[in-house]
Amino acid sequence: MSTLTDLDLARWRLRTQHLTAPAPDAAAVVGHLLCVQAENVSQTAWAVATRTSTPDAADLGGLVDSGQVVRTHVLRPTWHYARVEDIGWLLELTAPRVRKTTGQGLKVAGDLDDARIERMSQVVLDTLAARPDRTRDELAAALAAEGVDPGGFALMLLLADLELQRLLVSGTPRDGTHTYARFEDRVPATPFDRDEALGTLALRYFTGHGPATLDDLVYWATLTRGDAKAGLAAAQDRLASFEHDGRTYWHDPADEPPRRDEPSEPRGHLLLILDELYRGYQDSRMVIDSAGLVPRGRESAIGMAVVDGQMVARMKRTVNTRSVRFELTPYDVLRPGDRAALDETAERYAAFLGLDAEVLVR
Template identity: 60%
Template sequence: MTPHEIARWRFAAQHLAAPHAASATEVVAHLLAVQAENPGQSAWAVATRTEQPDAADLAGLLTSGAVIRTHVLRPTWHLVAAADLTWLLELTAPRVRPTLLRQLTDGGWTTADLDRAVAAVMDALAERADRTRDEVGAALAERGVATTGHELMLLLGLTELDRLVCSGRPTAEGTHTYAAYADRVPAGRRPDREEALGELTRRYVTGHGPATERDLAYWATLPLGDVRRGLAAARDDLACFEHDGRTFWHAAGATPPTDDQEPAGHLLQLLDETYRGFQDSRMLIDAAGIVPAGREAAIGMAVVDAQLVGRMKRTVGRRARFDVVPHRPLDRPEVRALEAAAARYAAFLGLEPDLRIS
């Protein structure tokens, strides 16, 4: 296996190359969790993996509560199927929670302060659910709990990790809201820790692989010991190969693509799972080593044939403008692939595309 072949395999595993998933439901379940710090970026991250990208698909799931946007895996938002959320939080939240709590206690918060604030949040959401962050902050102030914007963010993150609060129904404008966890998430199954480690490992590898154990440790904020226990528990469903001194895991029976992938071109945000879903082997997306060392790919990526060929910035106005700064000269087929990607992305936004390659 070459680095480029592994990267192409990942694009196929993630439904970025045909065959795509049938719906947003299938994408979220297949990937298990989709980073969703930016709602607009995550909406395209899901839609671009479906047969017919439609903003209403994911939006309907968020409104119904079939998919929840909440803090899980790492100290940031992810989209997770409601049916998977409880066991995933039970498994990973204990590793993430201290990071948020430390920032509050370093800022002078005591246990009593936190208990009082959490009680006020739950009281406010019991009075009226589906409140925006600003509305929750105002409700806390009315109850005598003053918070800065950063403190409120940390406080709500902790209540999410503690399975007290999660996303509510978005506003008509698509703004994130909060509701009580018990009102939005069904009781669901609660496998024991060994079973949960095995399921997390199997689903991550199936949806993201080939990947290394350190990729999974980063993605799930788990120690390597737990990752190795997960690999042992899921061993019958997985296979592996060696490359460049590392072991890469993939779904048993899965094989690398041999034909040209369609679509060849992609315009993706930096938070996309094909980039943020890895750390140890992330830069297989740059097999030729053309990306400037030590730099993130700006806020977006121009990708052709599963390789990062340039930086991308999206600007939404009367048209959907995509400014691409290539890392190397692009040939005509590569430009056509990015033109097709711009057309797909713009159509999803309901706009005409404006691709500019400098």
């Protein structure tokens, strides 16, 4: 192939992330990506399923129910799915920097001092020791019974901070509602070597998200640049690299860029802006907008329509009892082939939900 373009890199990432060349199941997807951002449970379910050869809601759901995959705060101060065997070392490596955000936010949001935070934490842990798999509302009631009412936002930060300390983790969902359990009851203890973990993190990130840059890794894992460089140094003999647009990109050495005449199937994707295709990068994120049509800065939509690795429209998903509507606001005029690709992926998405599909282009 001649000199790589942004479009080539974007199509390469589609394949690396299994948006083309699907994985066999949800366990393979989560393991390959290492972490999958997961604020919105229903839409993240599709983000994982669309990367599999036979999308099935019971696939990821069963892994979460059994505890093979956990949903917890890790990497950045936000929810992610990760395999249970990975979550311990990931938290031990990355949580200290993230806790600077959650810890300070907790004190400000609830006007709390260290003693009160410690008291609330103990009530939560004692409640879960007595009976695990409790919802946030149930933990709030337990705190209120002890005369502590931090408020909803402060409670959310408290639980996130306890997750980052490896004291809480997700329990078995109840009727679709997230629950909490003690980390020690859900996650096996494993040895931790910091230097080894940095190398593993770099290797897993670049093989699961590559081609990507060092600064993409810094953002994704909330690492210092020094730690990211140390991890890359430990892993680089198992990676390959190339230069593009003044940046060095790293990737799995067994993975070559797609040929330009190679079909990218499926061509269309309807995804959250939180999807790993977008949120998995920062430094080189916008290779998915090689034409420069998407406004930079703060995201103006919660969803994106992608064709051949390029963002072509904002996307809003609305679900009712019979159908799912995808409202698309194009950044430019959609080509006939683009519309057909998005209609096809809308049908796949709707079939996954067991609903009819409706696509509205504004």
